[in-house]
Amino acid sequence: MSKIKTYEEINQKLKSGKAVILTAEEVSKMALTATPEEIVEKVDVVTTATFGAMCSSGAIINFGHANPPIRMEKIRLNGVPCYEGLAAVDSYIGATACDPDNPTYGGAHVIQDLLEGKDVLLEAWGKGTDCYPRKHIRTKININTINEFTLFNPRNAYQNYNVAVNTTKKMIHTYMGTLLPNLRNATYSTSGELSPLLNDPEFRTIGLGTRIFLGGTQGFVVWPGTQFHTTKPKNELGVPVTNAATIAVMGNLKEMSSDYIQAAYYDKYGVSMFVGIGIPIPILDVEMAKRVSINNSQIETSVLDYGTNGTPKLGQVTYGELQTGLIIVGGKKIRTAPVASLSKARKIANELKEWLQSCNFEISKPVQMFPKNTSLNSLKETEADND
């Protein structure tokens, strides 16, 4: 009978310093000569990672109460609008939020400024109530003056992502970078065989409560990410060939580092935020060993035309091909460029490996697994002004 390991056994091995931990790239290389049966015997945990722009990110902030107190009903941080519908002094600042008059500085920049210890201007207004009489406050805050500063990202770490190209005659500006006309470049945004959700495509070990590397500290997977789609087309190895599932993550920003949280602005698109995520995958059985063994030549993704309405699919390529710098789509050679940092992702996978090796990190069994067979609704427009 083939080997089966429990989370407890693996954690025991981690504690005693006997666990074998490899990065997903290392195990993919190992799998070229070792069988899954051999891998499950030899390897206990595989570290995966990604460092890419993840727009659906943001931070929960509690400012603390001033004297006299104010019920903040309109809030700006360095001019960036923050959500005002959370009690008196709680707020959520979305990474992509910005003042339309200053579109290059947004929520992600505020988060980074706070993270780096800089002062940020808080301005808030309220109508004034009996219990919160104040109507206006304008003051400087920083990471030490605020109470909770929690990263809460509703949709991160996409399981695979499309390659973006542009067939039109005009240069276009997208979250996938600048796309030159007439298919003169192609951009891709996943760390391939190192990418977390591609190494556990069926979510056998990643679920609610999974402890992860988030922004340089320990964080958690707290929910399926928004647009959690598990029924997208898959290749013969069961790996989605387009953007599919996602995760929602949470962690303490006060412990994070701007090495792994970076504000970004895409020309003529807007603000986003690079987020560093690393997920340990326990090799519980042969099936998990098979999953983490896949390499870039076995992971495929779809080439979509971002210049045309409906982003039609033009072809399918492997990450092995993308990383050569050249793909062929419809007989045409196209230069490729990544838009997510593989070197940073490697750094995260190695750092997580070190945490595990030095007993600073335990793997955790999900308290609940994620739903299966999910799909998405699109926004159907109905006649809304008849009432």
Add this chain to the structure above:
Amino acid sequence: MIKKRYILNFPPESGDKAFSYHLVKDYDIRINILKAEVYPGKRGSLLLELQGKKDNIENGVEYLQKKHIKCEPLDKRIHLNEEKCIDCGNCTAVCFAGSLTMNKETWKLEFDKDKCVVCELCIPACPLNLFEIDFR
């Protein structure tokens, strides 16, 4: 020997002249064409790197100017704030001169300044705004 870069703008009537032949033969200048845009019958522009003795380059440029070719010394260079670079690769998507490339082993950004033609596309393409023009 010095190396200088010039942007040459040709009026419509000068398009067919064998100026490069004269620069090489009469002024002993080594020419490297970094970028060319030619619109026959209208105008053309070239980004040239000239290598040779200082006097020869000055005389060669004077020769071009007499032929009504506008020569503008290119004293700008692209500067990258490497310390803050996260090696995302966005700039390599637009760099057709092959100056900005990803190292296929380390996946870190490499910037070969000698290949840069100062097209400036990397400046807006960088999501961290790390490129700027150095006017020297």
